[in-house]
Amino acid sequence: MTDTQNPPAEDPDRDARHKARMERKKEIVDARIAAAQDERGVIVITTGNGKGKSSSGFGMVVRALGHGMRTGVVQFIKGAQPTGEEMFLRRFPDECAFHVMGEGYTWETQDRARDVAKAEAAWEVARGMLRDPGIGLVLFDELNIALKLHYLDVEQVIADLRARPPMQHVVITGRGAPPALVETADTVTDMTPVKHAFQQGIKAQRGVEM
């Protein structure tokens, strides 16, 4: 977040130097765009301990919907109440197939065999989406958690991802993305916490956290 390349606010030559710098920047960006030619579906992973992993996935769903694509969502962690994104996206059943795993797991359920069965059932739904070329983008929210806890086999998941329609995009969220999945993905971002309202005694807020 540091940036020391900007001139100070009082610099009289700033406009001319700004123009020259922006011209150079435009040349570089244009050259990189021209070099990137491959058009195909990508696998995007958002992981790490910071905020914004699931919400960036839902933002990509909205982006895809705006381009007229059909989308699919499978949530691998279910909370006590439906999230705002679920309530909103369920308004568009023809555009977004929304599936939430039957019940929560890990620290809320404390029953591993049941967790595994639930995760496997959710992956079956996900696999159905991965076989449907009519779905342009799928979001597997918190899938990384199911993999991290060994509820699902990462090699099977990767095989199913690789067998999907060539133009389909996949977004996978959750802490602790396994290295093999990171290796398979095209774009990976680690959400790194800088600070969090929760640490400052602020409750989870509707519309922001849930």
Add this chain to the structure above:
Amino acid sequence: MTDTQNPPAEDPDRDARHKARMERKKEIVDARIAAAQDERGVIVITTGNGKGKSSSGFGMVVRALGHGMRTGVVQFIKGAQPTGEEMFLRRFPDECAFHVMGEGYTWETQDRARDVAKAEAAWEVARGMLRDPGIGLVLFDELNIALKLHYLDVEQVIADLRARPPMQHVVITGRGAPPALVETADTVTDMTPVKHAFQQGIKAQRGVEM
């Protein structure tokens, strides 16, 4: 993204240890939730060089819409074409006030005085949203860029943020969030790039990148 705490897949004691660990985890999470009592609007910043800053902002807009809140979006960078999120959210003009700055800037326009004027006009729209208690969540997409380039005065922006309705949430995205803004915010995440499809010769993809 490394996690070495999970037992190997063949461990016979795994279920019992899993249960004990999850019980401890639940206690810790419950205690932290009980301790966080303050309910008010928060300022969330997503910054850094990785993917997912804007999309996480749009995900939070969708979350808020799902909770029946009215929302506002101001985009401080305009591309050549409307983004998917703009095309989708413009379908709900009563629920989401969507404003895109009049034209692009920085490397596309190369005219600093004009850029400043456009950024100031966009901030006037943003300020109007910050005065409206009927708007539950506002997204100022790429505002950090306008601040980083000194198109807007960060102290004025902070003063306007502080004067907003107490329950209103604000999400601010873009690289290079200024330190004073980070200081003011409640939750800050740095999106750290691990890898990007663009580096591998893959074009920007509809629904994912734009």
